[in-house]
Structure formats: C-alpha cells, structure tokens
Amino acid sequence: MTTNLFRGKTLKLTAKREGDTDIIASWDEDPEYLRNVDTDIAVPRPVEHFEGEGDPGSNSFYFRLRTIEDDRLIGFIVIHSIEWNNRTGTLAMGIGNAGDRGKGYGSEALQLILRYAFHELNLRRVGLDVIEYNERGIRAYEKAGFKVEGRVRQAVHRDGKHYDRIIMGILQSEWEESRI
Secondary structure, eight states: OOOOTTBOSSEEEEOOOTTHHHHHHHHTTOHHHHHHHOSSOOOOOOGGGGTTTTOOBTTBEEEEEEETTTOOEEEEEEEEEEETTTTEEEEEEEEOSGGGTTSSHHHHHHHHHHHIIIIISOOSEEEEEEETTOHHHHHHHHHHTOEEEEEEEEEEEETTEEEEEEEEEEEHHHHHHHTO
16 A cells, blocks of 8 residues: 555645745744744745745755645645755755644654655655754654754854754654654
C-alpha cells in the first residue's frame, strides 16, 4: 500500500489556492509571527508580495498547510535552496494564526515534509536556521530529530538585544532511525 505523501492525521500539504494570499498577508499583522518566521525587518507586506509564492521551481517545493477536518489554511512549509548534486535542501515553516500554534501542527508538518524530502525528492540532508528566542520552533525541530550544528552569533537584532541564529540539520538516516 502506498503512503499518501501529502496527508497526515490532522494536516495536509496542498498547493496554493485562490484566496490564500489574503490570509497569508493577514499573518503579517502579527509581530510574533513575523519575528519568528524571518530575520528581516518586521513589516507587513502587501498582498502582491505573496502572489508568486509557492510557484513550483526546480530548487524549491512550497506547500500550504491545511487542516484535514475543515480544509482551513494554517501555515506554509517549504524545502528550498535545493542542491541536487549534494542532495541537500533548506526548510522553512510558519504557522500563521497564534491560536493554531502549540497544537502539534508544526510537528506533524515537519514529519510530512521530511517524508517528502527524503522519500520523494531523494534528499540526504535537510537544514534550517532558527532564531534562538523561538523556543517553540526549536523544540519542534528537535522533536523531529534535527540536531544543532552551529550558531551564527549575534546575527539578529531585536528590541535592543542581539540573538544567535541556530543552525540545525537532519540526515535521512537519522530521520529513518527516529521513526522505528
């Protein structure tokens, strides 16, 4: 029996749909979301900014995260900057509404995208970076099997303080072992 690559217990990975850009643009009004998802200056972006996001590219695979129960858009997840010759890619993820965070959606999304990255894309390593104050994200990444590989010291400046960017990665073999 073939496993559905795009469905978990409560979430599914989908392509972008009409109306998604308005929802995603509204997430930019939440400073916690903006400050956890990116190291750029936190600023709301216009809907047009998101228009091309998720278009298939040879070096990125971008998915929307939707609940199975009510088909509600709750976030995004992407494997990008793929180096096919090295079989590596970089992961980014965001859960949009504060009310959807802390419910296990991130952990489930990570399992779905890692299965896709290792079984469908045939990658050997997936990496990411996360700002050190994003403790919830770090816990989800560690739970999925990511290991801390290093730090970019004082790389993010927020509210008069400097924070490290933590570099994390997981190998296909580590992910497979964690599933046993």
